[in-house]
Amino acid sequence: KAGVTQTPRYLIKTRGQQVTLSCSPISGHRSVSWYQQTPGQGLQFLFEYFSETQRNKGNFPGRFSGRQFSNSRSEMNVSTLELGDSALYLCASSLVQTDYNEQFFGPGTRLTVL
């Protein structure tokens, strides 16, 4: 069974631009979560989607948004990029949204903002 895939793997943008990242979950998984990983802040939860609905959101500004499609694929968008948005963005999928949330991560998208 194929794992979680994320595209693109690397991205370079300049301040003020916007970016869209894509995530394809493991087949059959309906929950997709997004995380930001930086050396200073570690792994931080962005948001989680289940059946095309955002069920949870972390403490990030409104510039960060996402959506999920009917096939469970998900995208996240960051508008008006700032230098501090440079990070590894990780997507994780799980079979269902339960307390025992076994999440499987993709390889991430490395975003560099210049």
Next chain:
Amino acid sequence: GENVEQHPSTLSVQEGDSAVIKCTYSDSASNYFPWYKQELGKGPQLIIDIRSNVGEKKDQRIAVTLNKTAKHFSLHITETQPEDSAVYFCAAVYDYKLSFGAGTTVTVRA
């Protein structure tokens, strides 16, 4: 929200020795505690997890213990091998969200 603290931040062990990583969490409602291993250039990989109704779980050379009263859980790796060198993260699930510790960089010396 949940706050997870992880110690130590770095750990160097001789091949064949054991490694122990400790985490504490703040919210008594958390009921699922996974551990992830992240190698350079890769996403975190789930290596073992434990649910709040279990005190200990073992999988070959890896074991995890949970003390709900103390809000403390630990990862134990025995007979360490060079391929165990990586960054390890503990996490706690609160309100369906994973809250991660800051990570432990484990280096296994040959």
